[in-house]
Amino acid sequence: MAAADGGLVALTCSNLGCYxxxxxxxRAALRYLRRAMKAEEAVLxxxxxxxxxxxxxxxxxxxxxxxxxSPAAVAGLSSPSSPRxxxxxxxxxxxxxxxCAALSGVGCHERAEELAAEAAHLLxxxxxxxxxxxxxxxxxxxGSRPGAAAYAEDAVAAAExxxxxxxxxxxxxxxxxGAER
Numbered sequence: 099m100a101a102a103d104g105g106l107v108a109l110t111c112s113n114l115g116c117y118x119x120x121x122x123x124x125r126a127a128l129r130y131l132r133r134a135m136k137a138e139e140a141v142l143x144x145x146x147x148x149x150x151x152x153x154x155x156x157x158x159x160x161x162x163x164x165x166x167x168s169p170a171a172v173a174g175l176s177s178p179s180s181p182r183x184x185x186x187x188x189x190x191x192x193x194x195x196x197x198c199a200a201l202s203g204v205g206c207h208e209r210a211e212e213l214a215a216e217a218a219h220l221l222x223x224x225x226x227x228x229x230x231x232x233x234x235x236x237x238x239x240x241g242s243r244p245g246a247a248a249y250a251e252d253a254v255a256a257a258e259x260x261x262x263x264x265x266x267x268x269x270x271x272x273x274x275x276g277a278e279r
Contacts, residue, residue: 112134112196115130118130127200131200188263194213214272218268
């Protein structure tokens with residue numbers, strides 16, 4: 099399956115899973131959400147960061163029950179996969195959290211807890227703020243090319259928005275983890 103096709107399958111299955119969950123059909127929802135998660139994992143596994151994804155899944159399963167796992171072990175995963183595919187770590191985390199909610203709804207709390215822990219471990223390194231590190235250079239110091247400063251400002255704003263979204267998802271993952279324990 100091509101990356102673009104995998105991303106489309108993941109999005110479609112995720113949407114169907116959310117629909118069936120709201121329609122009161124938790125088993126059908128779970129079936130589609132699991133399929134979405136597998137498609138997203140396959141797309142990420144075929145990306146240049148595939149080694150990091152398999153490492154993360156193994157690490158996340160090993161540290162279930164140890165919320166204070168080492169974020170340094172997963173720090174290599176900081177960039178999303180190919181923009182062509184539409185699948186990145188953030189969308190995989192959203193799907194894992196949806197599967198977590200569906201599993202919890204049908205009483206599979208242990209597996210739901212595992213998925214919440216995996217989601218938290220995928221996001222934690224992306225949300226860590228390191229104190230004492232120099233601020234990024236000013237976007238106005240980019241160069242004298244026309245539009246370079248505006249482009250840099252947009253890039254900084256987009257990165258900050260992505261970090262906010264990652265941190266919000268981390269809060270949801272931690273809430274789900276606490277609810278399942």
